Amino acid sequence: MRKQVKKNSITAFVQKTIPWYKKGSIFAGGLLVLFIFIGILTSIQPAYRLSSSTINDWTRQIDGSSFLYIIGMENRVFKEAYPEDLKPKKLSSSAFELATNVELNDPRSLLGREIPGFAAYDSEIIVAGQGTDYTNLPVESSAPLEMVLEDREATIEEESDEARVPENKDETGNELPTTGDRDVVFVYNTHNRESFLPHLPEGTTTPFHSEVNITKVSERLKQSLEELGIGTTVDKTDITGKLDQSGMEYWQSYEASRPVVEEAMASNKDLQYIFDLHRDSQGRDITTATIDGKDYASLFFVIGSENADNEENMKLATDLHHRIEEKYPGLSRGVTSMGGSGKNGVYNQNLSENALLIEVGGVENNMDELYRSADALAEVFSEFYWDAEKVQGNP
Numbered sequence: 313m314r315k316q317v318k319k320n321s322i323t324a325f326v327q328k329t330i331p332w333y334k335k336g337s338i339f340a341g342g343l344l345v346l347f348i349f350i351g352i353l354t355s356i357q358p359a360y361r362l363s364s365s366t367i368n369d370w371t372r373q374i375d376g377s378s379f380l381y382i383i384g385m386e387n388r389v390f391k392e393a394y395p396e397d398l399k400p401k402k403l404s405s406s407a408f409e410l411a412t413n414v415e416l417n418d419p420r421s422l423l424g425r426e427i428p429g430f431a432a433y434d435s436e437i438i439v440a441g442q443g444t445d446y447t448n449l450p451v452e453s454s455a456p457l458e459m460v461l462e463d464r465e466a467t468i469e470e471e472s473d474e475a476r477v478p479e480n481k482d483e484t485g486n487e488l489p490t491t492g493d494r495d496v497v498f499v500y501n502t503h504n505r506e507s508f509l510p511h512l513p514e515g516t517t518t519p520f521h522s523e524v525n526i527t528k529v530s531e532r533l534k535q536s537l538e539e540l541g542i543g544t545t546v547d548k549t550d551i552t553g554k555l556d557q558s559g560m561e562y563w564q565s566y567e568a569s570r571p572v573v574e575e576a577m578a579s580n581k582d583l584q585y586i587f588d589l590h591r592d593s594q595g596r597d598i599t600t601a602t603i604d605g606k607d608y609a610s611l612f613f614v615i616g617s618e619n620a621d622n623e624e625n626m627k628l629a630t631d632l633h634h635r636i637e638e639k640y641p642g643l644s645r646g647v648t649s650m651g652g653s654g655k656n657g658v659y660n661q662n663l664s665e666n667a668l669l670i671e672v673g674g675v676e677n678n679m680d681e682l683y684r685s686a687d688a689l690a691e692v693f694s695e696f697y698w699d700a701e702k703v704q705g706n707p
Contacts, residue, residue: 609673
């Protein structure tokens with residue numbers, strides 16, 4: 313009874329001591345602060361917004377069973393799905409992983425950031441090509457955006473027609489099958505300004521260029537595929553410039569290229585294969601293959617390990633690797649899956665089971681070597697494509 317009387321007296325005191333106009337001022341001030349906060353969130357540059365991709369980057373290092381266990385604390389039905397061979401994690405451990413991206417039972421999550429080269433062991437070799445091991449896996453280009461955008465001189469010779477296949481005819485002169493007016497392959501370049509040192513001024517340390525870059529290889533691949541009867545589209549979006557215009561950073565390149573792929577898929581229902589071409593940051597001794605006395609820029613297929621449904625992507629990459637090795641031994645360095653801290657880990661491959669990231673050559677390869685590899689890739693892929701069409705019974 314005393315407590316109730318005391319509570320009523322406090323309420324009456326507050327009502328008497330705070331006039332109605334002050335209460336209104338407090339309410340109006342609260343609304344003003346709320347609107348200002350919302351305005352800040354919606355007007356800041358995209359690079360600093362709290363987006364779903366940012367949250368994904370925070371949480372991708374945490375094992376899925378941890379989330380299942382936390383949900384199970386509220387709904388016991390979810391505990392029935394918890395793996396029997398796993399011990400439930402403590403809430404404190406899960407909170408620590410969420411805050412630091414360091415897994416207590418996996419020292420690689422910490423050492424990978426502190427020891428140069430150690431982060432490579434976050435990747436997995438699916439199929440190893442000749443000489444491929446964990447010391448020479450592809451290295452993704454990374455640099456401050458302002459360095460990538462710098463103006464540089466570049467030189468490039470006219471494209472050679474060496475060993476080109478006559479249009480729509482094989483080596484014996486027979487007519488090749490064709491997709492007609494259907495473009496079934498889409499080629500784009502997330503890191504579209506990745507360039508090559510042999511075509512840049514001596515002493516260049518940041519191999520990027522606005523014109524002489526990996527997009528030249530994409531154009532060559534398109535030309536070779538179409539000469540073999542496979543309709544191909546090459547996207548020419550300057551993804552790097554798009555990053556700059558949107559206030560994003562270089563590590564957000566895949567966020568910027570994703571709408572490009574989505575738009576291509578939405579506007580062309582005939583698209584079946586999507587290739588994102590890159591150049592490796594490894595040196596010439598790793599990214600060059602000599603076949604029949606000619607140098608080729610080696611190929612490496614990269615699959616995103618953060619894409620939960622990557623089995624078909626992996627199967628496609630593995631099939632192409634073996635076909636390339638059969639016809640051009642040593643050209644393909646293999647198939648690897650990449651993810652973990654500091655890597656995108658999806659590479660837009662969750663948009664299609666036939667989406668691949670292909671590393672073509674490295675920083676020290678030249679255009680002649682790159683074009684040879686583009687021609688070889690087109691040749692092998694065309695055989696794969698027409699074999700697949702026969703199996704599916706398509707004319």
